[in-house]
Amino acid sequence: MKNILVTGGAGFIGSNFINHILKERDDYFIINLDKLTYAGNLENLVESENHKNYRFIKGDICNAELVSYLFEKYKIKHVINFAAESHVDRSILGSSIFYQTNVIGTNVLLETARRKEVEKFLQVSTDEVYGSLGAEGLFTESTSLSPNSPYSSSKAGADMMALAFYHTYGMPVVLTRCSNNYGPFQFPEKLIPLMIINSLNDKKLPVYGDGMNVRDWIYVIDHNRAIDLVFEKGRTGEVYNIGASNEMPNIKIIQLILQHLKKSDSLIEYVKDRLGHDRRYAIDSTKIQTELGWKPKFTFEEAIQFTIDWYLQNEQWWKRIISGDYLKYYEQQYLGR
Ligand code: NAD
Numbered sequence: 585m586k587n588i589l590v591t592g593g594a595g596f597i598g599s600n601f602i603n604h605i606l607k608e609r610d611d612y613f614i615i616n617l618d619k620l621t622y623a624g625n626l627e628n629l630v631e632s633e634n635h636k637n638y639r640f641i642k643g644d645i646c647n648a649e650l651v652s653y654l655f656e657k658y659k660i661k662h663v664i665n666f667a668a669e670s671h672v673d674r675s676i677l678g679s680s681i682f683y684q685t686n687v688i689g690t691n692v693l694l695e696t697a698r699r700k701e702v703e704k705f706l707q708v709s710t711d712e713v714y715g716s717l718g719a720e721g722l723f724t725e726s727t728s729l730s731p732n733s734p735y736s737s738s739k740a741g742a743d744m745m746a747l748a749f750y751h752t753y754g755m756p757v758v759l760t761r762c763s764n765n766y767g768p769f770q771f772p773e774k775l776i777p778l779m780i781i782n783s784l785n786d787k788k789l790p791v792y793g794d795g796m797n798v799r800d801w802i803y804v805i806d807h808n809r810a811i812d813l814v815f816e817k818g819r820t821g822e823v824y825n826i827g828a829s830n831e832m833p834n835i836k837i838i839q840l841i842l843q844h845l846k847k848s849d850s851l852i853e854y855v856k857d858r859l860g861h862d863r864r865y866a867i868d869s870t871k872i873q874t875e876l877g878w879k880p881k882f883t884f885e886e887a888i889q890f891t892i893d894w895y896l897q898n899e900q901w902w903k904r905i906i907s908g909d910y911l912k913y914y915e916q917q918y919l920g921r
Pocket residue numbers: 591592593594595596597598617618619620621622623624625643644645646665666667668669670671685689708709710711739761762763764765766771
């Protein structure tokens with residue numbers, strides 16, 4: 585049995601990871617440490633909350649005392665760090681919490697893990713650390729880091745720190761850098777759930793700039809399958825890119841959602857562009873495919889349909905979120921409404 589400290593497990597990707605992994609494996613005992621920020625939601629974990637191999641702890645990864653106590657209490661030798669402030673637009677509105685959580689929080693985890701001699705530390709990172717691509721080319725693991733937003737620069741800082749702990753102390757650190765995820769339980773500030781929910785409510789769909797920015801989309805379960813594989817078999821000191829080779833301009837995704845929900849294109853509203861908006865992301869995942877034998881299981885066509893249907897069937901989940909004042913605040917601050 586491996587006791588694994590999973591941080592940020594009440595967020596979108598972390599909760600999907602825990603729900604998935606507790607069904608797949610009986611040799612993992614998961615201790616989920618999450619601060620429950622606006623993005624953390626225990627409703628995401630209803631199917632896991634009573635599992636014998638699961639504990640939830642509300643707390644901050646920046647709290648060194650708590651982190652140290654948990655390592656001791658649960659004899660932690662394995663860490664998967666999902667916890668982060670994750671939304672680019674929010675990082676543009678205010679960056680401090682991004683550096684606090686994503687850099688200082690990762691430092692607290694790494695320092696504690698070093699003292700407690702962990703056997704594996706997986707840092708969940710992002711393709712955004714590579715910056716922006718032109719019309720051609722793909723991000724490989726040797727692409728130099730060139731982050732453009734406060735969010736991506738904070739993630740790049742954490743990546744460099746984790747690799748420095750490997751080089752300096754020989755710590756068993758491994759990194760994953762994944763492209764844009766979609767699926768159930770994604771907070772409706774991100775493109776796909778925001779567009780689905782606005783469409784269902786006949787609200788305008790704010791498209792930044794010309795709508796031709798390209799993202800490379802992967803279904804969250806495929807990302808989590810890759811994380812589990814890298815966690816088990818990935819070589820320490822290495823970075824593994826994760827992506828499903830599914831590039832798409834934003835406007836095409838939005839039109840597809842409208843078609844699926846039988847809503848009119850007139851809901852589309854072009855708005856001012858995101859500051860410093862990266863033009864294109866696209867991942868080369870040859871390394872994880874050839875070295876570890878991973879490949880995506882889900883096609884975009886099936887998983888996006890499933891995702892849209894999930895939001896249709898789980899109205900209560902997102903209604904509780906949007907009835908708060910977060911989205912109003914976001915629209916006022918960012919879209920000038
Ligand atoms: P999310 O915003 O949905 O969830 C983040 C979780 O971290 C929340 O539950 C939140 O409460 C928790 N958290 C935040 N600050 C914390 C703190 N100080 N201490 C403890 N918990 C804290 O994010 P997500 O989309 O699930 O992303 C998870 C990870 O994956 C992040 O590290 C992100 O950078 C990375 N990532 C995301 C994507 C994507 O498309 N969403 C793609 C690649 C990588």
